[in-house]
Amino acid sequence: MSEVPCSVSGSDSAVSENAATSRDAFANWVDEASEGRVFAQVIVRKLEPEGGYEVRHAEDADAEGLELHDGSRAAREVSRLTEAGEHRPLKSAPNLRRGWILRVADARELAVAMNYLYPAAIVHWYMEREGKLEVTSYRENAARQSGIYKRVQRLSDEGVQNAARACCEDSVCLKRVRWDVDGETPLVMDRGGGKIPCPEPCSLFVSFARRVRLFEREERERDASGLTSSEREDLAALVEAAAGGEIMFAREAEFEEPLNERRLRYRGLTLVPKLRLEE
Amino acid sequence: MRALVIVGHGSHLNGDSSLPVYEHAARIRETGEFDEVVECFWKEEPAMRHVLDTVESEDVCVVPAFISEGYFTQQVIPRELGLEGSVTKKSGKAIRYAGPLGTFGQMEDVILERMEDLMRGKEKRPGRTALVLLGHGTDLNKSSGGVIYLNAGRIRERGLFDLVEEAFLDQDPEVGEVVAGVEAENVILLPVFIAEGWHTRETIPEDLGLTGEVTEREDRTIFYGAPVGTHPSMADLIAARARDSYEMSGTATHGDEVVRSAL
Numbered sequence: 001m002s003e004v005p006c007s008v009s010g011s012d013s014a015v016s017e018n019a020a021t022s023r024d025a026f027a028n029w030v031d032e033a034s035e036g037r038v039f040a041q042v043i044v045r046k047l048e049p050e051g052g053y054e055v056r057h058a059e060d061a062d063a064e065g066l067e068l069h070d071g072s073r074a075a076r077e078v079s080r081l082t083e084a085g086e087h088r089p090l091k092s093a094p095n096l097r098r099g100w101i102l103r104v105a106d107a108r109e110l111a112v113a114m115n116y117l118y119p120a121a122i123v124h125w126y127m128e129r130e131g132k133l134e135v136t137s138y139r140e141n142a143a144r145q146s147g148i149y150k151r152v153q154r155l156s157d158e159g160v161q162n163a164a165r166a167c168c169e170d171s172v173c174l175k176r177v178r179w180d181v182d183g184e185t186p187l188v189m190d191r192g193g194g195k196i197p198c199p200e201p202c203s204l205f206v207s208f209a210r211r212v213r214l215f216e217r218e219e220r221e222r223d224a225s226g227l228t229s230s231e232r233e234d235l236a237a238l239v240e241a242a243a244g245g246e247i248m249f250a251r252e253a254e255f256e257e258p259l260n261e262r263r264l265r266y267r268g269l270t271l272v273p274k275l276r277l278e279e
Numbered sequence: 280m281r282a283l284v285i286v287g288h289g290s291h292l293n294g295d296s297s298l299p300v301y302e303h304a305a306r307i308r309e310t311g312e313f314d315e316v317v318e319c320f321w322k323e324e325p326a327m328r329h330v331l332d333t334v335e336s337e338d339v340c341v342v343p344a345f346i347s348e349g350y351f352t353q354q355v356i357p358r359e360l361g362l363e364g365s366v367t368k369k370s371g372k373a374i375r376y377a378g379p380l381g382t383f384g385q386m387e388d389v390i391l392e393r394m395e396d397l398m399r400g401k402e403k404r405p406g407r408t409a410l411v412l413l414g415h416g417t418d419l420n421k422s423s424g425g426v427i428y429l430n431a432g433r434i435r436e437r438g439l440f441d442l443v444e445e446a447f448l449d450q451d452p453e454v455g456e457v458v459a460g461v462e463a464e465n466v467i468l469l470p471v472f473i474a475e476g477w478h479t480r481e482t483i484p485e486d487l488g489l490t491g492e493v494t495e496r497e498d499r500t501i502f503y504g505a506p507v508g509t510h511p512s513m514a515d516l517i518a519a520r521a522r523d524s525y526e527m528s529g530t531a532t533h534g535d536e537v538v539r540s541a542l
Contacts, residue, residue, distance in 0.1 A: 017371070019335040076301060080294060089291040091324050115333055119325035123332045144358055147350065199329075203322050204291060253291030 022126030026114070027053070027107035036061075039195055040118055040174045041096040044110070047103070053110045055117070057098040067100045072109040075102055075116035089253050090204050091118055092175045092196060121196040128197045136200035139182040142209070149206055155213045157181050163212045165189045166265035167205050168198070204253055208262055211255040231271050234258040282315035282336035283307060283521050286327060286356055287344045288473070289320030295475040297323050299509045300344050306514035321351070327359035331370060339374045340521040344473055346381035346414070346508065347426045365524070377524035380508075380516055381426035381471065387433040389512045393469055397504035401493060404500050406464030409442035410434065413454055413470045415478070416447030424450055427471055448478060458487055458501060466501045473508035
């Protein structure tokens with residue numbers, strides 16, 4: 001192995017220790033609770049007297065006959081797909097499947113498993129507890145976007161607020177929103193009560209913000225009834241699906257589709273008041 | 280401690296894109312060469328933006344699981360990971376940034392292994408055989424096509440095929456024309472892509488009228504392989520890319536120089 005020259009300043013050194021320290025802090029936090037700790041959708045318990053840890057879906061806390069996996073790497077397989085077999089691009093979405101138990105040997109393996117279930121969550125949980133979590137506002141995040149996402153820089157403050165309400169509340173993401181529109185403009189929303197802080201808009205949010213910005217651009221071309229073309233399209237798709245007896249939602253991040261859950265949540269915030277003449 | 284961070288594109292819509300990154304990471308982990316092997320993505324979690332928070336090692340090598348030098352390797356990845364050139368010192372870590380995979384010297388071996396896997400047990404027509412390397416290509420970034428020309432040139436030098444051709448989806452020479460026009464009775468078409476996806480599974484077979492791995496046309500047989508990037512040997516290439524970045528820190532690697540001078 002080659003030697004790597006590396007000058008380390010005092011404060012930087014503290015940052016580099018976060019991964020290891022957070023791992024131990026998380027294990028200690030679990031150890032302190034004999035009944036285990038619920039973290040997002042999982043419950044983590046210390047195994048006694050054999051040692052190690054067990055992780056399972058919190059709703060399976062007392063269930064029997066679960067599929068047993070030894071080792072942290074199986075956590076990736078558990079976190080990959082929803083119960084219905086759909087891809088999970090956002091691991092903090094409340095759609096973790098049930099029916100499994102993971103057993104891991106020690107705090108290190110527990111951290112590996114948790115990083116597959118909830119990537120970077122332990123370290124952010126720890127950094128927030130220590131007052132060290134760096135938060136990046138929407139505007140700071142948008143300023144560095146490029147390519148097809150550059151247009152999110154033009155999203156209005158109101159657009160950011162509604163996008164966050166549609167995209168980030170607990171019913172669609174269990175992280176607790178820590179970021180704001182910018183230094184002076186806080187998000188006005190239910191930020192969630194979970195243990196995992198969200199320090200910065202994620203890529204899913206940026207993609208959704210792009211869609212909302214495209215909706216904003218349509219506002220200039222409303223029809224006689226005051227609706228934009230995509231609002232009409234979404235209403236038609238929704239009525240058609242409901243009339244057929246079944247609303248099949250689009251995939252989680254398929255924001256171009258009218259029946260996407262977050263897109264409909266956004267319509268609930270912006271279109272429903274318009275239809276009810278509450279504007 | 281020494282960490283390897285593999286950066287993939289990932290996808291909001293399907294798991295095909297990230298799968299090879301996870302599989303290659305698992306293979307490299309088994310070798311024990313690195314104390315930590317960590318995956319991260321642009322469109323999935325863990326995000327590039329936060330992955331270094333989860334890495335314990337002070338000595339980190341970032342390898343992009345991308346075929347070509349381009350928008351992602353030059354702009355997005357350095358920006359999201361906060362990298363400033365081939366070695367960045369930050370947060371108590373020394374972070375080396377390796378080049379993309381397609382320009383590296385072992386790439387043509389992985390392509391040939393993929394070709395051998397495809398052709399094993401399959402019968403060819405009498406006559407000539409052409410290997411066609413298919414890249415995405417774009418008129419916006421010439422490096423994207425350069426990596427296809429580079430590897431085609433290296434394979435051509437080995438004299439294994441009657442013809443070695445380059446083809447693209449989004450630039451000339453267009454793949455449909457190459458596959459139909461190349462003067463060979465057997466056409467082996469290999470997508471030099473990192474993962475399965477919309478193009479490899481849908482647009483390419485549909486546009487070319489392919490019926491699976493083997494498609495018979497009146498004048499030729501077309502053999503269509505899986506993307507080169509999903510081949511297990513890519514794991515060795517990723518590890519070699521990381522090793523190379525230690526040895527050649529601060530300078531462009533041989534492959535990069537070749538592809539740049541070829542443009």
